[in-house]
Amino acid sequence: MTFLFEGFLEGLQMVFQGNPAVYNAAWVTLKVSFGSTLIASLIGLPLGYFLASSSFRGKGFFTVLLQTFLGFPTVVIGLLVYGFLSRRGPFGFADLLFTPSGIVIGLVILAFPITTMFTMTAVSGIDPRAREMALTLGASRQRTAWTLFKEVRFGLISALLASFGRVASEVGIAIMLGGNIEGYTRTLTTAIALESMKGEFGFGIALGLVLLTLIFITALLSRYVQKL
Amino acid sequence: MKSYSLILSILLYGFLVSSVAAYERLKLATTTSTANSGLLNYLNPVFEEKSGVRVDAIAVGTGKALKLGQNGDVDVMLVHAREAEETFIQEGHGVNRKDVMYNDFIIVGPASDAAGINGMDDVILALRKISEKSSLWFSRGDDSGTHKKEMILWKESAISPSGNWYRGLGQGMGKTLLAADEKGAYTLTDRGTFIALSTGNKIGLIILSEGDSRLFNPYGAIAVNPERHPYVKYKLAMKYINFLTSTEGQSLIARFRMKGKILFHPHNGS
Amino acid sequence: MSRNFKDALIELEGIKLGFQQRLILDVEQLQISQGGLTVLTGANGAGKTSLLRVMAGLQESDQGKIRFKGDTVSYGSQGLEHRRKVSMLQQEPYLFSGSVLKQVCYGPISHGLNQGIEEKARQALEAVGCLGLVNRHTRQLSGGEKKRIAYACLLALDSELLLLDEPTAQVDQESSEKIRKLIQMQLDAGKTLVVSTHQPEWAKPLKPRLCMLEYGRIVSDTRWN
Numbered sequence: 031m032t033f034l035f036e037g038f039l040e041g042l043q044m045v046f047q048g049n050p051a052v053y054n055a056a057w058v059t060l061k062v063s064f065g066s067t068l069i070a071s072l073i074g075l076p077l078g079y080f081l082a083s084s085s086f087r088g089k090g091f092f093t094v095l096l097q098t099f100l101g102f103p104t105v106v107i108g109l110l111v112y113g114f115l116s117r118r119g120p121f122g123f124a125d126l127l128f129t130p131s132g133i134v135i136g137l138v139i140l141a142f143p144i145t146t147m148f149t150m151t152a153v154s155g156i157d158p159r160a161r162e163m164a165l166t167l168g169a170s171r172q173r174t175a176w177t178l179f180k181e182v183r184f185g186l187i188s189a190l191l192a193s194f195g196r197v198a199s200e201v202g203i204a205i206m207l208g209g210n211i212e213g214y215t216r217t218l219t220t221a222i223a224l225e226s227m228k229g230e231f232g233f234g235i236a237l238g239l240v241l242l243t244l245i246f247i248t249a250l251l252s253r254y255v256q257k258l
Numbered sequence: 259m260k261s262y263s264l265i266l267s268i269l270l271y272g273f274l275v276s277s278v279a280a281y282e283r284l285k286l287a288t289t290t291s292t293a294n295s296g297l298l299n300y301l302n303p304v305f306e307e308k309s310g311v312r313v314d315a316i317a318v319g320t321g322k323a324l325k326l327g328q329n330g331d332v333d334v335m336l337v338h339a340r341e342a343e344e345t346f347i348q349e350g351h352g353v354n355r356k357d358v359m360y361n362d363f364i365i366v367g368p369a370s371d372a373a374g375i376n377g378m379d380d381v382i383l384a385l386r387k388i389s390e391k392s393s394l395w396f397s398r399g400d401d402s403g404t405h406k407k408e409m410i411l412w413k414e415s416a417i418s419p420s421g422n423w424y425r426g427l428g429q430g431m432g433k434t435l436l437a438a439d440e441k442g443a444y445t446l447t448d449r450g451t452f453i454a455l456s457t458g459n460k461i462g463l464i465i466l467s468e469g470d471s472r473l474f475n476p477y478g479a480i481a482v483n484p485e486r487h488p489y490v491k492y493k494l495a496m497k498y499i500n501f502l503t504s505t506e507g508q509s510l511i512a513r514f515r516m517k518g519k520i521l522f523h524p525h526n527g528s
Numbered sequence: 529m530s531r532n533f534k535d536a537l538i539e540l541e542g543i544k545l546g547f548q549q550r551l552i553l554d555v556e557q558l559q560i561s562q563g564g565l566t567v568l569t570g571a572n573g574a575g576k577t578s579l580l581r582v583m584a585g586l587q588e589s590d591q592g593k594i595r596f597k598g599d600t601v602s603y604g605s606q607g608l609e610h611r612r613k614v615s616m617l618q619q620e621p622y623l624f625s626g627s628v629l630k631q632v633c634y635g636p637i638s639h640g641l642n643q644g645i646e647e648k649a650r651q652a653l654e655a656v657g658c659l660g661l662v663n664r665h666t667r668q669l670s671g672g673e674k675k676r677i678a679y680a681c682l683l684a685l686d687s688e689l690l691l692l693d694e695p696t697a698q699v700d701q702e703s704s705e706k707i708r709k710l711i712q713m714q715l716d717a718g719k720t721l722v723v724s725t726h727q728p729e730w731a732k733p734l735k736p737r738l739c740m741l742e743y744g745r746i747v748s749d750t751r752w753n
Binding site: 173 | 581584585605608611612614616618620622623624625634635678681685
């Protein structure tokens, strides 16, 4: 027990003393998590809306495809994106491997099924009269979509928060595509993986505490939004 | 609708701005033990200051580091696996290999030392004893520089280690040492990782055999062949390699201390 | 019954609408002249609401054509023009989350107006006797209030053709009166209205044209004098 306890104390110390390595990692985590959540939302919100409100031939198929993406093992995502971004791959010229942007690409693939699904569910739950009200009052299709989004805005915010929480906790993709470069692509999660490997338990705890705090804040916000 | 276009424009702008990156970046593949020693955190800032180039150190096993170079995913490598490096150059993946520094490997194990190898200068004899006694031995088993060195030593002792006592973990050096500590096993490790872990009583293993010249661990820096991969930053890679082998770089290496102990020896004397 | 094409505001021809195996609508011919009241009546499920929705451009029929002032009406994105000429009051209106004022302004803003929107909204709210509710949140309204606000939305738009789906359903005698008065006001202003109700008695004083529907078909078409 003392081992855990000491590690915990050491970790707390590092957090409150503003240990730069810890906060650098936190900054990288925030950057890539925000970036990927934003892009995943820009994809997921319109896509989810579209899937929920249209009925076309292949709709069932696309839904199954989405479910598959949702359950995709993250190491496979990391592997595939690595193949694409590697200098030998088709996008090698873009020099994205081992950069934060590379991580974001992988995280977007992880997150967009989440935002799409959440949006699809939220929009499907909208009273069909709402759409008709907008249309009959003369709103264009885009204005109608925007109005419906506002009606389920809390569901959509939950989508964003769920997505953020997921990508902030991701390790595999971040290591494979980022290379865990200190101060550049070392996130809280990849740093923990590294530190535990080095046997630096206290430092790992410090990182873990910061990460947990982030996730906790995300969960709090989500709950707050739901209650509105 | 308007807000949507606004968001898109901000994103696009952000993307464009970030693409016009602030610094030039050089990708360096190195081994986990090198990165964990803290040497790069000591050396690289000096280089970055002088050249304005950011060095991105990606720490993986030696095998992977060379593979990254082979694929052109990095620009330069700093590794310690002489044979593999030679093959690498011969196959045309890398150019301009330079000796940078050396440190050494040591055999560590539990204080109880069931195989009785403590103080043995001859590492081959020590390994033979361990094999005879079937004492628990943990190997890296991951194609890393340390692992390659280990296999060369076994070969020289004319032993093909196998059996219950010999376990390949497929983990990094730190984890392997932690595991060896838990289970009371012998293992081959680089001095740096050992110093890092043993200071502060994180593990109870002790050094049992050291000093044999066969435990010598030379480090080489290799630039990725620009003819194979036109996108690599060859000029920057050479700049870095030249820095490492310059008087300044070499004296920095000599002055580096880990937990107060000397770890690396510059190739060009000190 | 006028068959004069020049007068017809909206014409339906050969409209068929099915759902699963049933035929919900089967209207051979229906012409609504400009400036009058048509009451659609019939039992629940007879197709009144569906007919209104088809006329409003909210529901595409499986077969048939609609013409508005002689021009064919298309559904989908081209239907926007049509939807800006015709508005429908839902049986149980859905109001968007926000203030009542915002809700009533929604229509005019959607139509692309930029001036005098709030004026129009307030006037409409006054006409339905709900000016006091102007800053109330739509969540906090009773069923009857919602209906009146929804009516105000239509008033603020000034559409040529108004479709009201069961405007007096679940509404007390007094409010029924008020609604009749409102409808009369609009008729006096030259608007065209089509109203559905399963109990047409309240509309009698307005002397409307009465179309009775049964299983999606118009079975009688008379004038109440």
